Amino acid sequence: MLVRAIREEGCAMSGTRLIWFHGKECPHCRKLAPVVDQFEAETGIKLERLEVWHNEENAKLMRSLADTIAPACGGDLGVPAFYNEVTGKAICGRIDMAKLVAWAKG
Amino acid sequence: MKKLWRCHVCNDVHLGNKPPEVCPTCGAKNAFVLSDLGEALDIIGKDHASLDDQAKVQAAWKQFSDQSSTVRLTDKAEEVELLSKGVLENLKGKGQRYCPCRITTGDRGKDLNLICPCNFIRQPTFKEEGECWCGLFVKRDAQ
Numbered sequence: 495m496l497v498r499a500i501r502e503e504g505c506a507m508s509g510t511r512l513i514w515f516h517g518k519e520c521p522h523c524r525k526l527a528p529v530v531d532q533f534e535a536e537t538g539i540k541l542e543r544l545e546v547w548h549n550e551e552n553a554k555l556m557r558s559l560a561d562t563i564a565p566a567c568g569g570d571l572g573v574p575a576f577y578n579e580v581t582g583k584a585i586c587g588r589i590d591m592a593k594l595v596a597w598a599k600g
Numbered sequence: 601m602k603k604l605w606r607c608h609v610c611n612d613v614h615l616g617n618k619p620p621e622v623c624p625t626c627g628a629k630n631a632f633v634l635s636d637l638g639e640a641l642d643i644i645g646k647d648h649a650s651l652d653d654q655a656k657v658q659a660a661w662k663q664f665s666d667q668s669s670t671v672r673l674t675d676k677a678e679e680v681e682l683l684s685k686g687v688l689e690n691l692k693g694k695g696q697r698y699c700p701c702r703i704t705t706g707d708r709g710k711d712l713n714l715i716c717p718c719n720f721i722r723q724p725t726f727k728e729e730g731e732c733w734c735g736l737f738v739k740r741d742a743q
Contacts, residue, residue, distance in 0.1 A: 520686070521734060546703050547693070553703055571702065572701055573702075587725065588725075
């Protein structure tokens with residue numbers, strides 16, 4: 495039910511991005527990759543995966559969203575972090591499927 | 601602002617608001633005198649091993665862990681491996697051994713707080729979940 499709702503909303507918000515900021519050498523990001531894969535497979539929604547330690551443009555974008563993302567990370571910018579361009583909401587840190595679904599849904 | 605201090609007995613150098621009462625190297629009491637950068641750099645010299653490979657970085661983390669009664673290095677060897685690779689990537693690309701699970705701000709003063717090990721004791725993840733942000737260090741009674 496929830497997944498169907500997201501899929502429908504996902505279609506409606508094409509052209510907007512659900513962004514996953516991650517780090518290549520971040521263990522939590524690595525552990526989270528299968529969860530994100532599963533999320534994409536189940537919902538049909540693709541996340542834009544932006545690596546921030548080896549790509550300065552991605553890091554700049556993340557810094558520009560610091561006012562929203564940093565509080566979600568406990569005060570400082572960190573990865574893994576997710577930013578929803580539609581709702582302007584961010585989640586950060588230890589993320590599971592339920593949190594990911596709730597964030598994507600808005 | 602922190603100042604540089606020099607032990608007049610053994611030339612130990614200390615950076616801090618106040619001089620140490622007891623020199624940690626030679627044990628002399630009230631032995632520190634105000635110093636400056638030129639003098640301190642001369643004493644320190646350039647003949648020190650760099651922490652520029654994974655084994656050296658991991659050894660430094662282990663030393664830090666072994667001396668602490670409250671925190672220790674995680675048992676997850678593959679994460680230690682990945683994180684030591686990450687801090688060295690950051691040393692190469694960003695100039696310091698920054699935490700691979702944080703992100704630099706471009707402000708040198710702020711970014712100094714991201715050098716691993718950072719002051720993770722203040723972080724909510726350490727207070728609430730018993731580990732630093734990246735999971736490298738855990739409370740001794742956790743995991």
